[in-house]
Amino acid sequence: MNSSENEWTPRPIGWWQPVLFAALAGGMAWGIRGQYGHETGAMIAGLLVSLVLVFLLSPRTNSLAMVRAVAWGTVAMGVGGTMTYGQTLGLTQNAEVIGNWSALRWGLLGCAIKGGIWIGFGGVFLGMGLSGVKYRAKDLWVLMLALVGAYYIGHALLNRPFDPANRELPSLYFSEAWHWTPEKEGMNPRRESWGGLLFALATLTAYVGWQRKDRLALNMALWGVLGGALGFPGGQTLQAYHAWNPEVFSQGIWTELDRYMNWWNNMETTFGTIMGATLGLGLWL
Numbered sequence: 001m002n003s004s005e006n007e008w009t010p011r012p013i014g015w016w017q018p019v020l021f022a023a024l025a026g027g028m029a030w031g032i033r034g035q036y037g038h039e040t041g042a043m044i045a046g047l048l049v050s051l052v053l054v055f056l057l058s059p060r061t062n063s064l065a066m067v068r069a070v071a072w073g074t075v076a077m078g079v080g081g082t083m084t085y086g087q088t089l090g091l092t093q094n095a096e097v098i099g100n101w102s103a104l105r106w107g108l109l110g111c112a113i114k115g116g117i118w119i120g121f122g123g124v125f126l127g128m129g130l131s132g133v134k135y136r137a138k139d140l141w142v143l144m145l146a147l148v149g150a151y152y153i154g155h156a157l158l159n160r161p162f163d164p165a166n167r168e169l170p171s172l173y174f175s176e177a178w179h180w181t182p183e184k185e186g187m188n189p190r191r192e193s194w195g196g197l198l199f200a201l202a203t204l205t206a207y208v209g210w211q212r213k214d215r216l217a218l219n220m221a222l223w224g225v226l227g228g229a230l231g232f233p234g235g236q237t238l239q240a241y242h243a244w245n246p247e248v249f250s251q252g253i254w255t256e257l258d259r260y261m262n263w264w265n266n267m268e269t270t271f272g273t274i275m276g277a278t279l280g281l282g283l284w285l
Helices: 015-031 037-056 061-083 086-093 102-129 135-157 194-210 215-244 254-260 264-283
Strands: none
Touching: 015 037, 015 264, 037 061, 037 264, 061 086, 061 102, 061 194, 061 264, 086 102, 086 215, 102 194, 102 215, 102 264, 135 264, 215 264
16 A cells, blocks of 8 residues: 555645745744754754644644654755755856856756755655655665665766866856856866756655655655745845845945845845745645
8 A cells, every 4th residue: 555544634724824934934944054054954944844834734643743744854955955056156146257147047047956956855755754655664765775876877967077177067067167257266166966966856756756656745846846946046136136236235225234134144034935935835735
């Protein structure tokens, strides 16, 4: 049997509750995420958003199932934290690319791809934890091995070659590259891993959706991808606008406010708010 007799169904509450409260949890948690770093910080957001959604939409679930769902959502949200993204953001806001619309579009595309992968993992594992489908330990071990294999295949296909000493970079590369700043000295391109994670996420989504017929996990994977693909570039648009338009922030009320604004943190908070709201809506539906 692929599913239990009693499949998970959301508590009948208004859509605005999971959307609003998950958005608040995600915005706050992602806003403080940067204080702790990539994987660890992201798990804070995974924990708070998962807790909010489980208690709002599935309060009658037994304690063990609730703990499992929250734990899976928490750890899975940390997976995307292994990706490098600082230089991707730099393509949209660094001084040497201000005015370069192609670099801006490419950087935001990179944010969308990396953001979608990041939240996609959190969404699918949260869905796996809440659905009525039973995943045995043996199933999960085999799945993990398959995901590792998919990661290395995707990394080899999409994130190679990587030989900065000879200026050899992948064709689809979303970090600092000579293509954007050919005259820049001391360039230090970062090794990217999004291709490997993309293949792993695709493999996981195919497994839960078509092999295990886990409709909730499949839906949450897609909603997670949507939330990340909207949230990351959406938040970075604010920070890029600030970098591209200094004259706007040198007049009026901004002459006093701008010095107190943390635009990087604004980006993170916006990202978390959008992704939390999207996961909340997806789970409610």
